[in-house]
Amino acid sequence: MVDDELVQRIEESFETDDEALEEELPGLLADIEGQSDELVREQPEIVSKILNRMSEMDIASFVSENPETADQFQDLLWSGVRVLAEGNEEVQQQINEDITVNFEADNCPMTGHVEVDKSESTVTGGAGVLDDPDIAITGPADVLVGLITGTVDPIQGFMQQQYQMDGPVQKGTRLAPIMNTLSEQAQVDQ
Amino acid sequence: MRLTDEQKAFRADLRGYLQENVEPVVDELDRNGPMDRDTLMGFITDLRELGVGFDPDIAPDFFGDVWKFMLTAEEISYVWPSLNVGLMMSFPSVFVRFAAEETREAMLPKLETGECLGSLAVTEPSGGSDTARPRTTARKDGDEFVIDGQKTWVGNAHYADVCLVVAHDESTGAQDMFLVDRENASFETEELDKLGWKGVSNAKITFDSVRVPADNRLSNIFSNAIMEGYDMNEIVPFPESVTQLFFEQKPLNATFSFMRTGMSFMAVGIMQAAMDEALAYATERETFEKPIAQHQLVQEKLYDMKSGLETSRQLSRRAAELLESGDPDARLMSSLAKGYTSETSKQVADDALQVFGAEGLKPENRLERYYRDARVMTIPDGTTEIQKLIVGSELTDMSAYH
Ligand SMILES: Cc1cc2nc3c(=O)[nH]c(=O)nc-3n(C[C@H](O)[C@H](O)[C@H](O)COP(=O)(O)OP(=O)(O)OC[C@H]3O[C@@H](n4cnc5c(N)ncnc54)[C@H](O)[C@@H]3O)c2cc1C
Numbered sequence: 001m002v003d004d005e006l007v008q009r010i011e012e013s014f015e016t017d018d019e020a021l022e023e024e025l026p027g028l029l030a031d032i033e034g035q036s037d038e039l040v041r042e043q044p045e046i047v048s049k050i051l052n053r054m055s056e057m058d059i060a061s062f063v064s065e066n067p068e069t070a071d072q073f074q075d076l077l078w079s080g081v082r083v084l085a086e087g088n089e090e091v092q093q094q095i096n097e098d099i100t101v102n103f104e105a106d107n108c109p110m111t112g113h114v115e116v117d118k119s120e121s122t123v124t125g126g127a128g129v130l131d132d133p134d135i136a137i138t139g140p141a142d143v144l145v146g147l148i149t150g151t152v153d154p155i156q157g158f159m160q161q162q163y164q165m166d167g168p169v170q171k172g173t174r175l176a177p178i179m180n181t182l183s184e185q186a187q188v189d190q
Numbered sequence: 191m192r193l194t195d196e197q198k199a200f201r202a203d204l205r206g207y208l209q210e211n212v213e214p215v216v217d218e219l220d221r222n223g224p225m226d227r228d229t230l231m232g233f234i235t236d237l238r239e240l241g242v243g244f245d246p247d248i249a250p251d252f253f254g255d256v257w258k259f260m261l262t263a264e265e266i267s268y269v270w271p272s273l274n275v276g277l278m279m280s281f282p283s284v285f286v287r288f289a290a291e292e293t294r295e296a297m298l299p300k301l302e303t304g305e306c307l308g309s310l311a312v313t314e315p316s317g318g319s320d321t322a323r324p325r326t327t328a329r330k331d332g333d334e335f336v337i338d339g340q341k342t343w344v345g346n347a348h349y350a351d352v353c354l355v356v357a358h359d360e361s362t363g364a365q366d367m368f369l370v371d372r373e374n375a376s377f378e379t380e381e382l383d384k385l386g387w388k389g390v391s392n393a394k395i396t397f398d399s400v401r402v403p404a405d406n407r408l409s410n411i412f413s414n415a416i417m418e419g420y421d422m423n424e425i426v427p428f429p430e431s432v433t434q435l436f437f438e439q440k441p442l443n444a445t446f447s448f449m450r451t452g453m454s455f456m457a458v459g460i461m462q463a464a465m466d467e468a469l470a471y472a473t474e475r476e477t478f479e480k481p482i483a484q485h486q487l488v489q490e491k492l493y494d495m496k497s498g499l500e501t502s503r504q505l506s507r508r509a510a511e512l513l514e515s516g517d518p519d520a521r522l523m524s525s526l527a528k529g530y531t532s533e534t535s536k537q538v539a540d541d542a543l544q545v546f547g548a549e550g551l552k553p554e555n556r557l558e559r560y561y562r563d564a565r566v567m568t569i570p571d572g573t574t575e576i577q578k579l580i581v582g583s584e585l586t587d588m589s590a591y592h
Contacts, residue, residue: 155412155413156362156412160364170430170439171439176413
C-alpha cells in the first residue's frame with residue numbers, strides 16, 4: 001500500500017503553480033521511488049495527473065537542472081506504461097513481436113528505452129539506453145515524453161516530423177499501434 | 191542493371207501500345223493545348239490494362255517495382271512527355287483507400303476502376319521554391335479542417351477528382367497534407383498556358399474555406415491505416431526499400447526522390463526521341479552533295495547528343511538502383527540526376543534541332559516540341575538550382591536553403 005501521506009502530498013502539489021511544483025518534484029519523486037508500481041496500480045488517476053502536469057512543464061530545462069530526478073520521473077512514467085500494458089487487452093493483442101527502442105532527447109541529456117516482449121506479453125521501459133536496439137527515436141524531450149503520455153500521436157508526430165525514427169520500418173509500424181493504444185488509455189484514466 | 195523477362199515484356203507491350211495509339215495522334219493533341227479530362231482518362235484506363243496505375247490492384251506491382259515505374263516514365267516521354275506528367279501526377283489518388291469515410295464512399299469506386307484522377311498541390315504563388323513554409327493554412331474546426339490559400343502550376347488540378355494539398359496545420363504548428371475530394375468539397379481553378387508540356391493541364395487553385403474531414407489529413411490517413419494493421423508499404427505502395435527511406439529521410443523527401451528519379455527518366459525519353467530523329471535526318475539530308483552526317487561538325491553534334499543521352503541514362507539508372515536498395519544516398523543521387531538530365535535534355539534537344547536546320551523550327555516537325563518540352567524540365571519538381579542546393583546539403587550536411 002502506498003501511504004496516505006504521500007498521496008496527500010502529491011494531491012496538494014497539484015494545487016501549486018508550475019514553479020512551486022518544479023521545486024517540490026525532486027523530493028516527491030524521490031519518495032515515490034521504489035513504490036511507483038504500487039502507486040500506478042492503486043492510484044492510476046493520480047499518476048496520470050502527475051505525468052500530465054509534468055508534460056506541461058519545460059521538460060528539457062527541468063532535466064538539465066535535475067538529471068537524477070529525471071530518471072525517477074522516467075521510472076514513474078514507465079511503471080505507468082508497464083501496468084497499463086498488463087491490463088489492456090487491445091495492447092496484449094497488438095504485442096506480436098519483440099521490439100526494442102531507445103529514446104534520446106536532442107535538447108537535454110535525457111535517454112530512455114522500452115522493450116516489447118512477445119513471449120511475456122509485456123511492455124517495459126526505463127532510463128538509459130539499450131545496446132543495439134531495433135529502433136532509435138530522437139527528438140525534443142517534450143515530444144518524447146508526449147509520445148509516452150499520449151499528448152503526441154506517434155504516427156502523426158512522425159509524419160509531421162516532430163521526431164526522428166531510425167530502424168526497420170516494419171518494426172516501427174508494429175510499435176506505433178501499441179504506443180497509440182497505451183496513450184489513449186492513459187488519456188482515459190485522467 | 192538488368193531487366194527481368196517480365197520487365198522486358200512489360201516494356202515491349204508499352205512500346206507497342208504507345209506506337210499504335212499515341213504516336214499517330216500526339217502532334218495534333220499536343221498542338222491543341224491541355225488534354226481534356228476524357229482524353230487523359232482514356233489513355234490512363236488503357237494503360238491500366240498494361241499494368242500502369244495507382245489503384246489498389248495495380249499500384250503494388252507498378253509503384254512497387256522501381257524499374258517498371260522508371261521504364262514507364264522513359265517510354266511514355268519518348269512519345270509524349272505531357273501524357274507521362276498527366277499520368278504520374280495522379281499518384282496521390284492512392285491515398286483515397288485510407289481516407290475519411292465520405293471520401294472513400296465518393297472516390298473508392300472510381301479508384302478501383304482506375305478513374306480517380308489525382309493531383310499534388312505544393313507550389314504557392316507567393317512562395318515558389320520555398321515549399322518548407324506553406325502559406326496555405328489548415329485550421330481545425332470540430333471534426334474538420336478548414337483550408338485557405340492558393341496553389342499554382344498544379345498538374346491535373348483543373349479536373350482532378352482529388353487533390354493532396356500541402357498546408358500549415360495550425361493545430362500542431364507543423365506542415366502536413368490534406369486530401370480534398372471534389373465531390374464533397376469545391377475549389378476554383380484557373381488553367382495556365384505555357385511554353386512546353388502543352389498537353390498536360392496545369393492550374394492555379396484557390397482554396398476559400400474548403401472543409402475536409404480531419405481523417406483526410408495525411409498523418410491521420412497513415413495513423414488510421416496503421417492502427418487497422420496495414421503495413422507502411424500497403425499505404426504507400428512503394429517498394430519496401432523506398433518505404434524504409436520514408437522512415438529515414440522524412441516522408442516528403444522520399445516521395446520527391448522517387449518522383450525526381452522518374453523525371454530524370456523522362457528527360458532521357460525526350461533526349462532519345464530527339465537523338466533518333468536527328469540521327470535519321472543527318473543520314474538523309476544532303477548538302478554540298480553528301481549527307482550532312484558526313485560533315486565533321488554534324489558528327490560532333492551526334493557525339494555530343496549521344497554522350498549527353500548515355501550519361502543521363504546511366505545517372506538515372508544509378509539513382510533508381512539506390513532507390514531500389516533504399517540507400518541513404520538516394521536523395522542526393524535523385525536530385526543530381528534530375529538536375530543533370532534536365533539541363534542535358536535542353537542541350538540535346540537544342541543540338542537535335544540544329545541538325546534539322548530550318549526544318550527543325552516548323553511545328554509539323556517534332557524537334558520544335560522536343561525543344562520546348564525539354565526546356566520545361568529544369569523547373570518543376572524543384573528547379574536545377576534547388577537540386578544543386580539539395581546535393582550540396584547532402585554532401586556537406588550544411589543547408590544553403592533554409
Ligand atoms: C509545367 C510545370 C508543372 C508543374 N507541376 C506542379 C505540380 O503538379 N504541383 C506543384 O505543386 N507544383 C508544380 N509546379 C511548380 C514547380 O514546382 C515550381 O515552378 C518550382 O518549384 C519553382 O517555383 P517558381 O516557379 O515559383 O520559381 P521561384 O521559386 O520563383 O524561382 C525563380 C528562380 O529563382 C531560383 N531560386 C529560388 N530560390 C533559390 C535559392 N534558394 N537559391 C538559388 N536559386 C533560387 C529558381 O531556381 C529560379 O531560377 C509545376 C511547374 C511547371 C512549370
